[in-house]
Amino acid sequence: MSNVPRFWRNLKRRYNLIGTKCLNCNELYFPPRQLCPKCRRASKIEDVQLKGRGEVLTYTIIHSAPKRFEGQTPYIMAIIQLEEGPKLTAQIVDCDPTEIDIGMKVEMVFRRIQEDGDAGLIYYGYKFRPIAN
Amino acid sequence: MKVAIIGVGLTRFGELWETSFSHLFVEAGANALRDAGVDGKDVEAIFVGNMSAGRFVDQEHISCLIADQAGLNPIPATRIEAACASGGHALRQGIMSILSGFHDLVVVGGVEKMTDVMTESTTQTLATAADQEWEAFLGMTFPGLYAMMARRHMYEFGTTREQLALVSVKNHRNAIHNPYAQYHVEITVDDVLNSPIIADPLRLLDCSPITDGAACVVLASERKAREYTDSPIYITGSGQATSTLSLHSRKQIPVVDSTINAAKEAYKRAGKSPKDIQVAEVHDAFTIGEIMAIENLGFFNIGEGGKATEEGETEIGGKIPVNTSGGLKAKGHPVGATGVAQAVEIVLQLRGDAKGRQVDADIGLTHNVGGSGGTAVVHIYEKG
């Protein structure tokens, strides 16, 4: 993903977890949708700020990673259901791979995701970490 | 519906360094035409399933390349792409071209040349079957998606790590009797459990390999088929469905709803139900894939696929033999070719030509999945 506009156009989504909301049925979407699959053209869509708290539905520990992520292995990837309902994929950080579990409560943190080599762009965005009890 | 398969052809599956992309397709196509007893001049059109020639061999416009190298200019040739389900989708397009009356005899093929680039590049290309923006960009890998399905399947239904391994053990055992398969080596549960972790809980021997290969079938209308054979195999059901591209957006993680929807359509068109199916080739790109497939196709209840595998129900000689060819795991998975190669195996089984892996069956099924389940296509086959 080396093209600047491609990353730039999703900055607010990736940095601030801004999803979309269907004004007809009130369903929330993250990743954002420009059309509600339930209401389709009968609805309007607007941006909505998500709180960034949720629960782990499933996870994996990646041992064999693409080059850009090799330095991070083994790392945890999970599907998280946000408190508001939408589900997303994210890396779980500040958590030992032996500690991660389904049902774990997590919160969003802003972190470095990957970079285009030594001199290229550095991409930032959301990851999640366990919520301390 | 009724469309005849009057010929089938394969290349060997494996790391075929000496063989080029177009050579693979032409070899499988020539084998299929020879098997059918059809001359090239009687072929009216070509449909080819291919995931990513652009990235794997730096060549787009492959429909033209293939018609050209097959010596079949000026007939129409069309490429169909649906990631790992490209072959199954091409088969369906070929079927529709005959049922619509547009054509009476066509070649449907699938081809992938995956070893002309380095492994790192191959796995990156395979990951494009996932959502690049919201899965891969964040560090998710293709095996990782199936690992998350496996984890949730184990959590919800009590599926065990050993049950997953048994899928791979069975498919390797079946491949020994398939001369076209990439691997001819038996493995044990311990081999699987001790192989390197790729994406926990999945290990190397849970994953299908990187493979070069091609597969072709010759399709004909019922009337046209009679000119060539008294005993064609008929495709009597076809179903295709989509779901969300990304795994996280689906209602359920360990259930592939595109498979359920594609199967529903295929069973309805064929007037059959899951209990009528006597042999099946399903999409075991990862071991958990086969367990979900045999549940979602209706052979077993949701959550009981692991237990059924453990009890030998999917073995040759079991209640419903699954992946007699060795499956994607042991036969190999040249992604665009896979859906067509599955059809070849079912035709061989129904004709009684499957030799050491032969089962007793009159009705068979193929199931081909794209990505983590974003697309699925199911076909049903019957003896003429």
Ligand SMILES: [Zn+2]
């Ligand atoms: Zn809506």
